[in-house]
Amino acid sequence: MSIPIYTYDAVIVGAGLAGCAAARELQNAGKKVAVITKLHPLRSHSGAAQGGINAAFSDEDSVELHEFDTVKGSDYLADQDAVEFMCKNAPETIRWAEKMGAAFSRKPDGKIAQRPFGGQSSPRACFAKDRTGLTLLQTVYEQAYRVGVKFWDEWYAADIIYKDGKVSGVVAFNIRDMQVAIFNAKTVMFATGGYARAYKINSNAHANTGDGLSIVARHGLPLEDMEFVQFHPSGLSGNGVLISEAARGEGGRLYNAKGERFMEKYAPNALELASRDVVARAILNEIREGRGVGPRKDAVYLDVTHLGKDLIMNKLPELRELAMTFLGLDMIKEPILISATAHYSMGGIPVDIDGHARKNNKEFIEGFYAAGECSCVSVHGANRLGANSVLEALLFGRFVGKTMLKDLESIELRKAVQEDAATALKEIEFLLNNNGNESVPALREELQQCMTANAGAFRTKESLQIAVDTVKELRKRFKNVRLRDKSKLFNTELQEALEFGHMLDYSLFIVESAIAREESRGAHYREDFQNRDDENFLKHTMAYMDKDGNISLDYMDVVLGKHELRERNY
Amino acid sequence: MSTEHKITTQKVNFKVFRFNADEDYLPYYENYDMEVTSEEVVLDILNRIKWDHDGSFSYRRSCRHGICGACAIKVNGRSTLACKESMNDMVALFGKELVIEPLSIKRAVKDMVIDKADFWEKHDAITPYLVAEIDENPTTENLVSPKDAQKLDEADLCIQCGACHYACPVVEINEDFFGPAAFAAAYRFEADVRDNSESRLKDVNEERQGVWDCVKCFECAQVCPKDIDPIGKITKLHQMAFQEGVANNNVAVRHAVGFKKSIVKNGVLDEGGLVLYSEGPAIVKHLPVAFKMFTKGKIVPPWGITKSENLDEIQKLVKSSSTAKF
Numbered sequence: 001m002s003i004p005i006y007t008y009d010a011v012i013v014g015a016g017l018a019g020c021a022a023a024r025e026l027q028n029a030g031k032k033v034a035v036i037t038k039l040h041p042l043r044s045h046s047g048a049a050q051g052g053i054n055a056a057f058s059d060e061d062s063v064e065l066h067e068f069d070t071v072k073g074s075d076y077l078a079d080q081d082a083v084e085f086m087c088k089n090a091p092e093t094i095r096w097a098e099k100m101g102a103a104f105s106r107k108p109d110g111k112i113a114q115r116p117f118g119g120q121s122s123p124r125a126c127f128a129k130d131r132t133g134l135t136l137l138q139t140v141y142e143q144a145y146r147v148g149v150k151f152w153d154e155w156y157a158a159d160i161i162y163k164d165g166k167v168s169g170v171v172a173f174n175i176r177d178m179q180v181a182i183f184n185a186k187t188v189m190f191a192t193g194g195y196a197r198a199y200k201i202n203s204n205a206h207a208n209t210g211d212g213l214s215i216v217a218r219h220g221l222p223l224e225d226m227e228f229v230q231f232h233p234s235g236l237s238g239n240g241v242l243i244s245e246a247a248r249g250e251g252g253r254l255y256n257a258k259g260e261r262f263m264e265k266y267a268p269n270a271l272e273l274a275s276r277d278v279v280a281r282a283i284l285n286e287i288r289e290g291r292g293v294g295p296r297k298d299a300v301y302l303d304v305t306h307l308g309k310d311l312i313m314n315k316l317p318e319l320r321e322l323a324m325t326f327l328g329l330d331m332i333k334e335p336i337l338i339s340a341t342a343h344y345s346m347g348g349i350p351v352d353i354d355g356h357a358r359k360n361n362k363e364f365i366e367g368f369y370a371a372g373e374c375s376c377v378s379v380h381g382a383n384r385l386g387a388n389s390v391l392e393a394l395l396f397g398r399f400v401g402k403t404m405l406k407d408l409e410s411i412e413l414r415k416a417v418q419e420d421a422a423t424a425l426k427e428i429e430f431l432l433n434n435n436g437n438e439s440v441p442a443l444r445e446e447l448q449q450c451m452t453a454n455a456g457a458f459r460t461k462e463s464l465q466i467a468v469d470t471v472k473e474l475r476k477r478f479k480n481v482r483l484r485d486k487s488k489l490f491n492t493e494l495q496e497a498l499e500f501g502h503m504l505d506y507s508l509f510i511v512e513s514a515i516a517r518e519e520s521r522g523a524h525y526r527e528d529f530q531n532r533d534d535e536n537f538l539k540h541t542m543a544y545m546d547k548d549g550n551i552s553l554d555y556m557d558v559v560l561g562k563h564e565l566r567e568r569n570y
Numbered sequence: 571m572s573t574e575h576k577i578t579t580q581k582v583n584f585k586v587f588r589f590n591a592d593e594d595y596l597p598y599y600e601n602y603d604m605e606v607t608s609e610e611v612v613l614d615i616l617n618r619i620k621w622d623h624d625g626s627f628s629y630r631r632s633c634r635h636g637i638c639g640a641c642a643i644k645v646n647g648r649s650t651l652a653c654k655e656s657m658n659d660m661v662a663l664f665g666k667e668l669v670i671e672p673l674s675i676k677r678a679v680k681d682m683v684i685d686k687a688d689f690w691e692k693h694d695a696i697t698p699y700l701v702a703e704i705d706e707n708p709t710t711e712n713l714v715s716p717k718d719a720q721k722l723d724e725a726d727l728c729i730q731c732g733a734c735h736y737a738c739p740v741v742e743i744n745e746d747f748f749g750p751a752a753f754a755a756a757y758r759f760e761a762d763v764r765d766n767s768e769s770r771l772k773d774v775n776e777e778r779q780g781v782w783d784c785v786k787c788f789e790c791a792q793v794c795p796k797d798i799d800p801i802g803k804i805t806k807l808h809q810m811a812f813q814e815g816v817a818n819n820n821v822a823v824r825h826a827v828g829f830k831k832s833i834v835k836n837g838v839l840d841e842g843g844l845v846l847y848s849e850g851p852a853i854v855k856h857l858p859v860a861f862k863m864f865t866k867g868k869i870v871p872p873w874g875i876t877k878s879e880n881l882d883e884i885q886k887l888v889k890s891s892s893t894a895k896f
């Protein structure tokens with residue numbers, strides 16, 4: 001049976017903020033665009049962003065200050081040209097979203113309201129109550145729909161067509177009936193989101209399995225700075241569901257079992273609003289040293305009771321609901337239990353400011369682009385600041401759409417052939433028919449436990465080596481997997497198996513990159529190398545996987561600029 | 571400072587709807603006995619069934635904290651967002667025998683997964699976007715006073731989970747009816763001072779598909795996991811229709827009369843429904859409070875006791891009051 005081949009000017013994988021923004025840009029200019037997404041667009045994880053989106057447009061604030069905070073927050077690993085571009089275009093981008101319909105909270109004078117966020121010198125996070133991502137995602141999706149973008153939802157992208165330095169399409173299948181199709185295009189963009197699902201305790205959606213990264217990596221293409229995974233200070237105890245930084249931004253305080261406001265020790269000036277990595281490690285350290293609270297002693301208290309019912313109901317209603325549902329605690333009346341949770345992926349597909357994906361330090365891949373959390377521009381460096389990532393997704397998504405539009409003038413379509421789907425078909429065949437004795441949920445549990453324990457907020461050479469060995473072992477065992485569901489209808493077991501295969505591959509990138517980085521910088525904290533080492537490691541990791549699945553590492557210079565290297569303290 | 575927080579466990583029996591449209595002629599129910607903890611929500615149970623018992627068990631989910639809208643199902647006949655309902659609350663409400671079913675059995679594709687095409691078609695039909703000229707390079711934002719922003723009345727928080735749509739008795743029997751979620755979406759844009767649509771309000775006032783075919787049973791308000799109160803939005807659309815003079819007066823009036831008559835004839839919903847029409851929509855304000863208490867289990871849930879009878883009667887009512895008759 002032959003596989004249908006659909007032809008487009010642009011194919012975008014992912015319908016979160018980045019994917020939808022790019023799609024609208026291209027379609028609006030009259031191009032033929034397809035968006036492939038394994039979830040209905042409105043289910044994308046962008047909708048979960050609670051706290052806010054940064055833009056320096058108040059009188060007390062400035063674009064330079066936003067740049068400075070971002071660069072400092074990144075522990076100087078961000079590329080300063082990209083940061084400048086983002087901060088400069090942030091006000092326009094947010095106003096553009098507002099013009100399209102985003103329902104921001106307002107100040108008495110009718111302007112968009114802003115709140116303080118960790119690591120920022122001025123209240124800069126524009127917000128819509130505590131559902132900023134939801135209103136942005138709805139708005140961008142709605143306006144993409146309005147201009148006629150074709151969404152292929154509940155389609156799973158399994159592979160890209162990559163030959164001779166050029167990407168010319170995507171191989172995907174319909175989750176509903178397993179029908180495979182080739183999407184042949186002049187330009188392909190990945191906007192597949194983050195990868196924190198590799199960790200047991202994480203704040204991410206089930207869908208955030210980093211498929212896009214390993215799809216790319218399996219073609220021998222690089223992934224950048226994968227060792228940098230952000231641990232957010234406030235995940236609900238036990239399951240990691242996020243309590244947004246807004247809770248601390250509005251004045252929430254942290255206490256340990258002895259009733260001490262322990263941030264006074266770790267960040268005397270910024271206290272609870274120090275940068276995320278600082279607060280997350282402080283919390284974990286309190287727990288490690290026996291001052292944890294809760295039934296498992298695996299948490300600390302987050303207290304907002306002093307803010308009063310009105311403020312909580314007005315500005316943090318969703319957060320209150322979450323704590324009630326998952327902990328049975330009402331934050332109006334009592335402190336809630338939180339601990340650090342794997343939250344955000346700084347690393348990803350290396351791209352330049354225009355979104356062109358890199359083939360190596362010097363060359364680019366023709367016709368291939370990435371934006372949003374799956375990409376590494378890098379504006380976040382070693383640690384991203386709160387409310388900078390929905391900004392990144394929306395802003396770069398949109399600008400990469402513009403880049404593609406420009407490039408379309410010169411890129412030739414390379415016609416797809418049936419053979420292009422071979423790898424994807426083989427992978428699916430294998431998983432459906434393999435008759436081993438391993439189960440995906442059990443293997444995944446082992447991977448996630450191992451990553452949280454050994455490649456989490458605290459790392460050592462030894463712990464990371466355990467993680468490397470475990471991932472390799474799990475990979476072998478995965479070859480011996482068996483699925484129970486053989487049907488073609490909504491085979492979510494098959495989908496979870498494909499996703500797990502991706503998790504294994506990119507997890508190896510995380511741990512191999514981390515073991516080689518013998519310094520502490522931002523979210524990457526090595527207990528055996530506790531200081532930042534600018535002499536040896538002020539550079540981006542570029543990691544490649546060979547045909548046998550082994551990782552090799554290279555490094556790329558950081559783009560420095562007007563913000564000079566300083567020690568980072570809060 | 572301390573927080574009393576203990577984890578408890580209890581044994582619960584789950585009867586789970588199973589169906590694969592490709593392979594099964596008829597659906598069946600599978601039994602699972604499980605120890606559930608006070609930390610778990612319904613989605614954790616679905617995960618455990620899939621991961622520990624039967625990998626082929628299928629359902630939609632993503633965010634796992636009530637914001638993506640993927641995971642709506644029915645528990646003991648009541649529409650529920652699986653990741654937002656704690657097992658303790660479910661047991662307190664329904665006891666230790668829980669029936670897990672998809673939102674709409676007749677649309678079941680595989681286990682909890684249903685074909686939601688009708689839901690999205692209805693959503694698409696109400697012009698679901700801000701109708702405005704979009705300035706691609708704005709240097710200022712639109713000024714919207716906090717008071718005007720409030721007018722959306724939380725309609726922008728709808729997560730398109732479909733719980734209300736598949737609980738609505740009119741959707742069940744009238745396939746043209748837009749349904750409560752689409753009306754909530756229509757209201758979201760109509761209430762937005764930045765919107766300039768000329769057709770949306772007219773569309774939602776058309777016969778059979780529009781707001782006048784709602785029978786005000788309040789199911790949608792009861793089941794909404796985000797407290798959107800779609801029926802409240804429908805009432806506001808009624809008011810807007812009159813204010814802006816787009817109400818097809820005949821339809822509206824005929825409808826009100828027919829509705830009243832049939833209520834008298836059937837003898838249901840007097841307090842709720844009739845008062846609404848005689849005293850005007852202001853009364854609606856009080857009702858969500860009562861329904862919130864239902865959903866939070868503070869007063870005896872009506873669906874457990876009288877729901878099916880109620881539904882039957884309402885369906886009769888809809889048939890007899892449908893505009894098609896006139």
Ligand SMILES: Cc1cc2nc3c(=O)[nH]c(=O)nc-3n(C[C@H](O)[C@H](O)[C@H](O)COP(=O)(O)OP(=O)(O)OC[C@H]3O[C@@H](n4cnc5c(N)ncnc54)[C@H](O)[C@@H]3O)c2cc1C
Nearest residue numbers: 014015016018038046049051052157193372373387389390
């Ligand atoms: C709980 C939470 C709260 C957050 N709050 C904030 C905040 O307040 N401020 C902030 O700046 N940032 C926040 N973030 C981060 C921010 O939300 C994300 O970084 C951003 O939304 C990512 O957008 P995206 O478009 O890159 O990806 P996503 O929105 O994650 O979209 C990914 C898309 O890719 C698709 N996809 C993936 N793999 C495949 C495949 N194989 N085939 C087909 N489709 C695929 C998915 O279906 C989806 O449509 C938060 C994150 C979390 C987890």
Ligand code: SF4
Nearest residue numbers: 738784785787788790
């Ligand atoms: S109140 Fe109206 S819209 Fe809501 S469920 Fe009842 S009939 Fe449907």
Ligand code: SF4
Nearest residue numbers: 728729731732734794
């Ligand atoms: S109104 Fe409520 S129940 Fe209906 S789709 Fe929206 S969130 Fe779900």
Ligand code: FES
Nearest residue numbers: 634638639641653
């Ligand atoms: S999984 Fe997203 S709403 Fe339940």
